[in-house]
Amino acid sequence: MNLTQDKSFSPDKQTAFAARYEAQKIAFGPVVFQCVRYAWKRGILEALAKSAESGRSIEELAETGQWTSYALKTVLETCLSAGVVRLSEGNYLLDKAGYCVLSDSITQINLNFVHDVCYQGLFDLDISLDQEKPIGLKTLGDWPTLYQGMAELPEPAKTSWFAFDHHYSDTSFPEILPDVFATAPRRIMDVGANTGKFSLAALEYNAGVELFLVDLPQQLEVAKSKLAAAGLSARSSLHPVDMLLPDAPFPAGMDVVWMSQFLSCFSEPVIAGILQRASDALAPHGQLLIMDTFWDRQRYDIAAYCLINTSPYFTAMASGNSKIYQSGDYIRLGEQAGLKLLTVRDSIGYCHSLLRFVKE
Structure with missing residues (x-):
């Protein structure tokens, strides 16, 4: 790379x-x-x-x-x-x-996402950048950030948003599970669990693991129903946390803390706080695994181009102050939280990389 x-x-x-x-x-x-x-x-x-x-x-x-x-x-x-x-x-x-x-499915998904989710809101990108607030979000609903309104997004924005999100993540889950279970974890925390797709995959992959799902209450309600439908509620527990509240702790004693396409939803100061709480939640020798789309680790310019130009969506529509980061940003913030980078694996799925940290 x-x-x-x-x-x-x-x-x-x-x-x-x-x-x-x-x-x-x-x-x-x-x-x-x-x-x-x-x-x-x-x-x-x-x-x-x-x-x-x-x-x-x-x-x-x-x-x-x-x-x-x-x-x-x-x-x-x-x-x-x-x-x-x-x-x-x-x-x-x-x-x-x-x-x-x-x-081409990627082209169609990107076109729908830009039109249905971003297009009208991007008209106020200049104000969003100046104020670091998602001013354009008002075209979809009245929420502080898009994440509070995820379950209430109007159509076709809702369908296009989930198609965009799942396309960039679903191609990665099947091949990443051996990495997740490489250290034989028994307790895994899925921070930013969203609708529970990773947690469901992990629970089905390993019959002995216990999953702790951490996210906003609205998101966890969707995950709860999917876990129940799959008969996996007994090995999972839900922990509502607003990531913007720095004093809200994560469950402790984790062998692995997992984050996938999650930290890009936040500003650097908030990411620093999340990584510190993740570090505090790890058991001795526990590991933090971050899978994300870093534009600087892409093999092809087409992927880097798509990722770089997703950042203005985060500005105008999602949070006002988050983006697609470079890998070095996460590594620096992880080290500040007392975590040591062990390995980096690239070319996962369409455009993902996996950062593996250990608690020092």
Whole structure:
């Protein structure tokens, strides 16, 4: 992995003219986003895919009655400028980026997440950054942070949020469980348990382990029902904790404390407090395992790009002062909490890394 402090997403020899073109793509980015989304959601891209070899003219598409000629011209010309479609002898054909929009799950999940959860709220990103408060959250509901309102998110934001969250985490759980149980833990605490997906997987993986789920009360209610439905309530216990209250302790005597895609929900000072409480909760020689998406530990720029540009969501919509961090941030804060980094494992699932700490 390239962990250097020097990083660029631009070609090594980019001309001034090419850079100016890239700048215009930024300026018109929201316009392109909405037109491409319209072409996808309203079935225009699908119609072109069905005529992959010959393509379709505006007139042919309009004859179906699904779209007006005006709408088709406006949207497809923007899609053309974005490389989503191409124009050949008067017919529009799906281009490679268009096939990604039409068939790639990551692209579709990201598009839905940005549109349904973030788009309107990002209009106030400047105020959110200045005040370090999620000002844009008002477009979804009236809560201090998104996490208090998670169970009440309106549709389609709720579905799109969970699809986004689960896509980036679910691909990692199956292969990470051997790492979790490498030290034969009997008591595992899942901090930031959310809907209980990891806890359920861990309880099913090992019949002798006991899980302690720590999160907001609203989240634990969802986890409680899922644990009960799976018949796993007897080996699990729920511990409601508001992470923003620094004096709220975690259950003690843990062999392993687990955190997955959790700390990025908080500011650095709050993370420092959470890690200190996690350290205090560990039994002698206990370990803290943090699995998260660090943009500086990605093999491919596409993953780093997606992760970096998720941070403004945390600013405008989620908490106002959290982000996708670099791995060094967690390592530094863990050491301040009396934890020693043992290993780092990369390339888990789509874009995760696992930091393993031991209590010194």
